[in-house]
Amino acid sequence: MSLEKHMDADVIVVGAGLAGLVATAELTNAGLRVLLVDQESEANLGGQAHWSLGGLFMVNTPEQRRMGIKDSPELAMQDWLGSAGFDRDVHDPAGEDFWGHRWAEAYVDFASGEKRSWLHGLGLRWVPLVGWAERGGYLADGHGNSVPRFHLTWGTGPGVVAPFEQAVRDAHDAGLVTFAFRHRVDRLEKSGGASTA
Ligand SMILES: Cc1cc2nc3c(=O)[nH]c(=O)nc-3n(C[C@H](O)[C@H](O)[C@H](O)COP(=O)(O)OP(=O)(O)OC[C@H]3O[C@@H](n4cnc5c(N)ncnc54)[C@H](O)[C@@H]3O)c2cc1C
Structure with missing residues (x-):
């Protein structure tokens, strides 16, 4: 499914596990707008790290x-x-x-x-x-x-995820992050040297 309808983001982050949350938190700290895509639902935010020992x-x-x-x-x-x-x-x-x-x-x-x-x-x-x-x-x-x-x-894994999840949710509330849950990325289309989703 095309994500064009969601937003024209500065950066597309694929995966809302710990790596994706940290990347999104850092990007939005720098004032960039992020489209955060994950094939799973919002309940899976944090990915494996949520279940990890931390x-x-x-x-x-x-x-x-x-x-x-x-x-x-x-x-x-x-x-x-x-x-x-x-x-x-x-x-x-x-x-x-x-x-x-x-x-x-x-x-x-x-x-x-x-x-x-x-x-x-x-x-x-x-x-x-x-x-x-x-x-x-x-x-x-x-x-x-x-x-x-x-x-x-x-706090084990959830304790590791917490500050990054909070930062991403705050950035979402500030209009810098758009979530696209239940969206699986199966290819990156490039135009003009940039990926469009
Ligand atoms: C039970 C358990 C205990 C652990 N304990 C520790 C520990 O104590 N210490 C330690 O260092 N590590 C531990 N680990 C490993 C650690 O949790 C993981 O290495 C780390 O969380 C991986 O983070 P990640 O964001 O790279 O990947 P993931 O958490 O796997 O996140 C990837 C995300 O990308 C999404 N995704 C994937 N493909 C697509 C696609 N094509 N389109 C859209 N979305 C996609 C997935 O749905 C997922 O949400 C543990 C892991 C487990 C399962």
Whole structure:
């Protein structure tokens, strides 16, 4: 079904799971108008994250230090590389491992940097007992987390979704977001270099 009747948006976000809600919240914070499309109903807002445990991967946090866990971005990157097993040239932009490696670097940087303070500023809090999910192997250069990094959010998954859902609903009330629930995107049509829906 064409979405033209809905609105002429600056950005179309497909999926109202956590990724779509965060993207929409950030876009509307910047004053852009968003058409947020999801194949499910409004009751599914938040997607999988609503049902999740809300355990967040973060590196070298106060919660870890309080438990005596020594973590660092370097150790987290080593663990990531142990799991990813990149075996092609990660410096070759045309190579298959290039963007995976760049993503790993960027995410470890985020998880050991602004991730906690950003989410803390949005009201998220974590259980002071850091869990050890995806523990993996037993050697430091093997797969999995070599130290506990699973920060369980107060309120579990719904607690993670809440500030982003609220921001998106506020933006909707302000006229910046149009919801299109029960709409499944099956193709993107391009004209003039832009996707139209
Ligand atoms: C029970 C459970 C526990 C979990 N616990 C944790 C945890 O503790 N820690 C952790 O880090 N992760 C956990 N996860 C994983 C985490 O919840 C997901 O990785 C994350 O929520 C994915 O978010 P997303 O927005 O990328 O995708 P989704 O939540 O899958 O959202 C995608 C949305 O896009 C919509 N969609 C898809 N295709 C189309 C289409 N063609 N047209 C329109 N709409 C479409 C879907 O309906 C859906 O609403 C858990 C997952 C589950 C199920």
